[in-house]
Amino acid sequence: MPLQSLDIRRRSATTIQPPAARVEAIPEVAKLIDTTKCIGCKACQVACMEWNDLRDEIGINAGVYDNPPDLSSQSWTVMRYAEYENPKGDLEWLIRKDGCMHCDDPGCLKACPSPGAIVQYANGIVDFQEENCIGCGYCISGCPFDVPRISKKDKKVYKCTLCSDRVAVGLEPACVKACPTGCITFGRKDQLQHDAAERVVELKTRGFDQAGLYDPQGVGGTHVMYVLHHADDPTLYSGLPKEPKISPFVRLWKGAVKPLALGAMAFVALAGFLNMVRGGASETTAKDEEAAQREKEKMHV
């Protein structure tokens, strides 16, 4: 099964499509996270750090189990713990492994202005190519799940690669290998959808009437899917969006405004070039940074 194919389906900021002759033969892959089997052990977090050579800082305890408290350029996956009292009055501890969802219609890729900084492989994995990243942060605003993070060290953006390097040689992602309860599985997406359907049937016999698969169609489906006890309200799982969509700004950016934007970019590039020729790159001032930050925040709308 050629899951390992790294044929590229899409490339950011590139109008010429990559060769696509073989694409249809390559099955789409997915990671299925069954939250109903998750014990929140964080083995996936540690395996991710080990395989990807990430070493986050030793932080603090902020009064919760979540640690590190959020995704970062050094933590591509984190467990999020939510305490939920159901209508029967019983407590449920809803634990969700958070990280890149590998959208089939990736908002990050659409938003990215740098050619080839974000690619989507034929098997569905969305991967960042940091050497092409210009650190603009547009992917962050483009992401409906708030996943990519800029590194303070090199100002480039990082996120889960779905272990594309492992998948390329026929291995499962590191988190899948480390998961002790079989809560995380990896394989063909259609097979995992079938497995999830079986899980949902079983969960309904245990009283979870609203159990279901999270594979949101607003982003074309995802290559990381969840089995949820409460598929009717994903927000219970530490704010998993109910109907994620690519932000209207990104759609606009990729739609009507795109030719204008490209024109503007060409102008910026030219201006930058002239600036370089005239006196070299200038340092940004604190004011500039603030203005950029404001711009960024606006884009989040």
Added chain:
Amino acid sequence: MTNHWVDIKNADVVLVMGGNAAEAHPCGFKWVIEAKQHNNAKLIVVDPRFTRTAAVADLYVPIRSGTDIIFLGGVIKYLLDYDFINHEYVKNYTDFTFIVREDFNFADGFYSGWDSDKNTYDKASWDYEKGPDGFVKTDPTLKHPRCVGNLMKKHYAAYTPEMVERACGSPRDKFLQTCKLLATCCATDRVATMLYALGWCHHSVGTQNVRIGAMVQLLMGNIGAAGGGTQALRGHSNVQGLTDLGLLSNQLPGYLTLPNDPEQDYGAFIEKRTRKPLRKNQMSYWQNYSKFHVSLMKSWWGAAATAQNNWCYDYLPKHDKQYDVLQQMDMMFNGEMNGFICQGFNPLATVPDKARTTEALSKLKYLVVMDPLAVETAEFWQSHGAYNDVDASKIATEVFRLPSGCFAEEDGAIVNSSRWLQWHWAGAKPPGEARLDIEFMSELFLHLRKLYQTEGGAYPDPILNLSWPYAHAHEPTPEEIAKEYNGKALVDLADPKDPTKIVRKAGEQVAGFGELKDDGSTACGCWIYAGCWTEAGNAMARRDNSDPTGIGQTRNWSWAWPANRRILYNRASCDLAGKPFNQSRKLIEWNGKTWSGVDVPDFKADEDPANGMGPFIMQPEGVARFFGGGSMAEGPFPVHYEPFESPVGYNPLFPDKKDAVNNPAARVFKRDRESLGKKEEFPHVATTYRLTEHFHYWTEHSHLNQVVQPQQFVEIGEGLAKEVGVKAGDWVKVSSNRGSINAVAVVTKRIKVMQIEGKPVHHVGIPIHWGFKALGKPGYIANTLTVAIGDANSQTPEFKSFLVKVERA
């Protein structure tokens, strides 16, 4: 474990109580998930906190720490009252029908034989009634008022759902749901398993917590069956091996015992342990005791062990008392112990009442710490601010540190909870000057022996004559030691049925403990390990995981003691005639001539079931015991006693009996009695435990573990947080009568206030794992707070239940 990890998948109901398997045993816990997903099993969690295990449970029931016996006594009452018992099993495979002595009695919290002046029990009346033939009397009609079943019914009559609700704080409906779910497993086509760990053991009634769990399983006929049993989940990767090899002060390898001080006579010592059958035609396997003991002595002292010197009986110390760690610290404290060698042990952090430990270690002349890590104990004398507030100028103990290798740097077997001896291979060499533990211990022994040889000394014989047959005296290999545990023939061994036939040549490894002799012709370092390394090679290194019947009986994966038997008491999975109670997960059966199946029969291989031999072959009765006789310190049936620090202050079962509040048989040193706090001053119930992100006090030194759980915290419920005036992330001070710690508060819905005897009681969860040597953020040693009083039988400290006060820091 009576069964093994993989076998959990066969269960229909899984009760996790006195443990938090998902947290502490996440890898083994996969088999619980497997049981849920593929066997439609129901998972019940009973715990003071809503744990990680509870996160995937079908039913969570809160319980006040230290009241497990009331809860399980309530389950026993339910099963008996509503007749949810496996009658065939209980009648034939347990002592349910046995008649107890007339002078046996239980009233107001005490069994017969209590001497309130000496605070001790005379256990003579704790016995079955015996006939003139020496066999026990039974009443199969169960009409006799003193048969065990009726006594038990009477004993647990007060353990009602109402009592459970008000003393344990477990809501009645949740308790009854638990009973109903468990009760379904008294049917022969259903089976329940119980997973427990230190949440049962770390109490002053710890051993009885375990017993009462087993009693529930026996009533339903679940011991011996695939998917059944009671599973002790071992907390330290080789702690099963530690107990197997007898690394306890009163034990010898293979659960043989050291003589007591009065046992100066070898013959009497052996006779007492060679237990005669209490019923007709019972195996009573300990009748072979002398074979295991003599083979051990031959393994240790070789040619020096002879019949003339009673196999070196005089070499063995005769213990006058248990030298457990609490006793040792008390002895140091009193100046009775001057030197201390810690091997892979961090007592400053792991022993209760840190102030007591510090004071004890300060009185030593020398302390040797052999460890791969820079453990706190080695720096107990050094000031680390508030985390270790000592005055080094006042401590004269000389500390030696020996950097040792760790498990991943040596070959050898690790015994897991399933009793599997799994051979592993070194992944790397120890760094720098570090050396493996075997090398340190060998060097120490050779040096001591040399000193005795050159300078003499008091009774040097046990040291001088110790057998040391290793190719390189300074570095015995794990292979050599493993072979020694397995045992070998010292002379040619003949077939007992045909003396002309040699079945084992001198020098060959024995195939099993059945070949061991008490005439000095065999040597064996640990009889239960016989079979692990035979003439066929190292069975522990086997890695064939084929599972021909699909019920997880991978008999060719590593090797399980005893005799590669995967499920203990498996004879009890069959009915009287030898047919499996449950055909869909059968282990063994009687085919008319022999017992055979997918497991090694725990029975005499050719014993016709018609002859009435009981399935519990280690017991002189041949059956399992509800009535514990004199085997336990505090009595034959488990009784609820409050933790030594109780939020109630009286025993809800005997509210007027002031002397029956706590376990009367517990050993309490004066200093520790004085260290107890009162509920008025310390109103909150605290319990200590481990987190899945960390391993004991090792991973505080590891970056990745610290990243995922970076800082010391305590867990409190929202109600207590409100009372104290803190929110999640604020600092709190937690004090007991022995000291205090400061930590971040995790405020959670997972710990709820309980109504105990009509009053609100809050629990405080205190993870261990941090010390002043922690990477990143140092923490306080959690055992600053705990009580140095242990279980009356094992002396395991009461880490799981004590009183504290929580305040804003």
